[in-house]
Amino acid sequence: MAETFYVECPGCGETKGADHHNPGTVGIHCSCGVSASVDIEAQAIGDWWER
Known part of the structure:
Protein backbone atom coordinates (compact mmCIF):
# COMPACT_ATOMS: atom_id res chain seq x y z
CA MET A 1 0.00 0.00 0.00
CA ALA A 2 1.33 3.49 -0.89
CA GLU A 3 1.95 5.98 1.88
CA THR A 4 0.05 9.27 1.61
CA PHE A 5 2.17 12.36 2.16
CA TYR A 6 0.68 15.72 3.16
CA VAL A 7 2.39 19.09 3.53
CA GLU A 8 1.28 22.62 4.35
CA CYS A 9 1.43 24.94 1.35
CA PRO A 10 4.11 27.62 1.92
CA GLY A 11 1.83 30.20 0.25
CA CYS A 12 -1.50 29.83 2.05
CA GLY A 13 -0.96 27.10 4.68
CA GLU A 14 -3.58 24.72 3.22
CA THR A 15 -2.78 21.03 3.76
CA LYS A 16 -2.08 19.44 0.38
CA ASP A 47 12.12 24.63 -3.57
CA TRP A 48 8.84 26.51 -4.01
CA TRP A 49 7.64 29.06 -6.50
CA GLU A 50 4.52 30.99 -7.47
CA ARG A 51 2.89 30.44 -10.84
Missing part, protein backbone atom coordinates in the same frame (compact mmCIF):
# COMPACT_ATOMS: atom_id res chain seq x y z
CA GLY A 17 -1.44 15.89 -0.78
CA ALA A 18 1.25 15.06 -3.31
CA ASP A 19 0.45 15.68 -6.98
CA HIS A 20 3.46 13.90 -8.44
CA HIS A 21 6.30 11.70 -7.21
CA ASN A 22 10.00 11.59 -8.08
CA PRO A 23 12.70 9.52 -6.36
CA GLY A 24 13.03 11.06 -2.87
CA THR A 25 10.65 13.96 -3.52
CA VAL A 26 7.00 14.72 -4.12
CA GLY A 27 5.47 17.80 -5.70
CA ILE A 28 2.44 19.87 -4.78
CA HIS A 29 0.46 22.40 -6.78
CA CYS A 30 -1.91 24.57 -4.74
CA SER A 31 -4.89 26.58 -5.94
CA CYS A 32 -3.27 29.72 -4.44
CA GLY A 33 -0.68 29.54 -7.24
CA VAL A 34 2.24 27.95 -5.38
CA SER A 35 4.11 24.86 -6.56
CA ALA A 36 6.65 23.14 -4.31
CA SER A 37 8.94 20.14 -4.16
CA VAL A 38 9.08 18.29 -0.85
CA ASP A 39 12.01 16.20 0.39
CA ILE A 40 10.35 13.04 1.74
CA GLU A 41 13.22 11.93 3.98
CA ALA A 42 13.70 15.37 5.57
CA GLN A 43 9.91 15.96 5.55
CA ALA A 44 10.58 19.55 4.54
CA ILE A 45 9.71 21.79 1.61
CA GLY A 46 12.69 22.27 -0.67
